[in-house]
Amino acid sequence: MTLYDSQLAEVSRVRQEIVTIGVRYCENWYSVPVDQGLESTDDLFVPDWTPTAGTTVTASYAAGPRPGSTNATKLAFAVAGTDHINPFAGSFNGQTANQAFTFTVFLRTDSGSGTVTLRLATGSGSVDKQVTVTTTWTRFQMHFKAGGADATITPSIRREAGDLAAVVAWGANLSKNPGAVDADVVFPYVTAPHGKALDPSVRVSKCTAADAGDGKRCYYSFPTCQDPAHFNSGNSFEQTLNGIREYKFCRSDAPLPLPGVEVWPLLESMDYSPQEIVPDQAFTRNERTNVVFLDMDAPVVWDPQKQAQGALINTASAGRFWRRFVPIFKNYANPDGYVMVKQGFVAAGYTEALYSLRRKLVAANIVLGADNRATLTCADRLHLLRSKVPAKLSDTNVLQADMTNSQTYMDVTNANEFTPAALNATGSSPDYVVTAMIDTEEVNITGLDPVVANRLIITRGRWGTTAATHAKATAISEVWECGTERSTPNLTPLGKNPITFLIEGMMRAGLAATEIDSAGLASERDTWLRSAVDPVAGTSSGVLFRRTITQQTDYETLFQEIREITLLFMWINEAQQVTGKLFAPARPTDVLYELTDGANFVKDSLSVDDQDQFRITQVLVAWSLKVGADGSKPEDFAYNRTRVAGDEESTGYYNQHRVKAILSQWLPVASGPIVDSTSQHYLDRFKHGARLVTATVEIKDDVVQLGAFVNVTTSTIATAAGAPDGPRIMQVVKKTPQPNGNIELKMLDTGIFKRYWFWAPSGTPAYDSQTPAQRRYASWATRVSAIRGIVGAQGDDAYYWW
């Protein structure tokens, strides 16, 4: 149990929230170019690096810390006190007298931990630093100031007494400290290829702006940058120096949250319009949050961290905080930045890491109010799905040279217009495939040539097409292929599980792999939407979709079409990952949190909406688009099927026809089974309306998460005889924190009354001895009192297949 959970369970506690705004920040030192003197810095390439005789170097041993890099080097040292590796560092020769240098390198072990020694040596002396290396990539640094007579500086990675015999290394830099500061002065890592030491392109600080003097310097933001070509966003894979500056705020009406941490109590209120799962529209309403801040005098020093390092800053203290923040960070809506909301309590032992991250949002707008307040409007990360796919290329973006039918690159007018090809974290396979079409051939783009501008690295004859020659000036377009390529790519592609390419699509839209609950989505897929594809044999089975997107469409629209046919709910969970559930019974492993009138629902807060307006009696599914049709009406499709709720349409019941039409361009011809199950599930779900319960709970019930299943028992939902009709399994579709600390839950009755079949774990006892939790797994029906289809001595309902 975390400290947050234990505080939540306390009877009385003091709530506090921390809002962190991350904005793009420059990692340069203003007006100070800083040289880097090593080469072959990624892979410690021999002979640019020189190992001793007893040092064994294994090149391309493993992935480096930078996503996509596969060129980390293993160093095995035979003899302690002797063996080491050092780079050629002669580029600084003659420039070292009375200068200070900082050496950095990323290190890790294969297993366990131990020490490694780093050394910086000049002609007259040296200094060692022993660092402790673990299995996690860590960037280590050390510095040394040369004497007046020193003419060289040489770093090395060594095995000294007590050190490890082997270590994995990547990414070494040696930089000259500005102002000869005798301290570690660390900049973001730069890659310097062979022959590029001291090249301006590999400087660790690149700002060449002339110093405009105090008060006229930049504020290390892009809008105030005086050398935009060299703005330094750092490296996303470094924990610090990642090009982000954070500002932290907390509630003004509560004690400061963290002892010894500067958190400004300017947060006056937060107005949440949280995510809402809207199942009948296969849609999740985006979150918008308005955060109201008090304004006050700006800090004494705007860039104190830079000042502490020794970099040039503006020292004038003037103006109000938010009035200055807006012009300095006019780009606050850059999606690389963020607004994080963390919730916790004021209690002994709290650190920021123990606060519970509840929202990671994108800043959208700031309003400076007349009442000396600033209102920051934020949207959730699903907002990114409003971008369009495939990338639109200019008419003038054409082939720049004739192409043979075998060359593995193509020169284009502007490579930046294509969707960036992405490798996953291990660098072994792409997170998503980027495909371009030239004439009738499709090619997959695997990367950008590091040397030749606007040259794309490609593989030929993909997605069932054949490699061909193409003439200079041929037009190019990008397409999004949703499917599975055959092992022989010029054979007709197969379909793909819709959840799999939803995940790929999200990454293509800009969400990081860490922002997607891939495991949770895969579990839903493998439980309710199973499929199999054999790209070698060309066989497939189960639920598979196939489509080629050629016209620009936003991801959200495409995803909505997929969610509609699969009944998939998607949202951002409280771990700040996009996750989802298919409409299906709660699994026995789902913990059903009990919510009751007595223990949970705040007095006078519960209401029940029957939502009869969303009731349907027929489901029409049309699929397999006819050639030349636009897909806007059922007759545009080759197949359609209608399922009717006959009883509900009858004169004595509702006496109405309400049709739900699903027109799907995603389903291949052989989609009868999913059409049958989808239409049946829609009718099960909506033929009597989808009841919504809205109620407020105390903060102790904060453990109930958006999207979770809960067991609701309330006297407001009663049987015809007046007894409470429950517990009923409901899904939380909206969770709204209230200004007073309570939480409003909106819960959708799943309408699933029957018990469904789940295989019970080995060792589950016979039905009559089972706990209620065990009875959520299936047991065989037996004959009791000569009646079929009931279970156990009590004659409980039997189990059904979903």
Place this chain on the structure above:
Amino acid sequence: MALPIISWRNFGRNAGAVITSSSTAAGAAAANVKDLRSFTLWIAGSTTSPQSLDFDLGAGGDNADHLLMVNMNAVALGAQIKIYADTSFPPTAVAQGLYTPVSDAVDYKGFTAPGVKRYWRVEFQKGGGFSAAPYVGVCQLGLQTNMSEYVAPSVDPYMADIDAMSPKSIGGHFLGALLRGTKRRGTLSFGGDVGVVRSDFTEINLWLKNRARRREPWGLVLDSADSDFSAARWLKVPDDQDTPLMPVGGSYGRFLLSVPFEEAMMEAP
């Protein structure tokens, strides 16, 4: 019993005063201790003992008879504090010998004023070093205002109020309580029915004019000789309240002084 003390003079805010420190964590400058904001911190850049804040008040110098510190961790660290004042740097003459602070929220220490000095040092000490870097939100050195009257009997000496919300369920059961923290709000009255002696007027008016009416926080100690009421508070005049300056030179010998206040920081209950 002792008379109330108002701490409001802060020579770190004098024009030209420069505050430095023995070491500084990145982004937590020594100058932060003079801005009256409890949440902007000086944090030492090291855990070795001693760590100090140094005040260079320029040629004119200044005098002090008390130190008020807000939002610090000296008590949590088990640290002690020593104050130096001198005419040369580094200051070596001891103005206040080593003492143990009593509160990390707001701590007051009175001492004999050494006279006008240019260099002052507040030093944190802990044998064997600190377990964490010392930090301070506000460090206020200057001459205090000693009231010559006790507060009126109507003043609640505890002054504490806790905002809370504790909903009940549909079934009528208590569900839990959310507290917002301790909130002190009230009105300070001095002198009771007989009022405040006229000799205090000049000092009171300086405090009202230069600090309280500007909505800047100030320290208050109700009774430094009473263990119940010796706790220092960090207060301000509420935005929706005001207090007039006292007339001076009139025919009245005594006046009733009434100053509304609220706490300038929120303390955990």
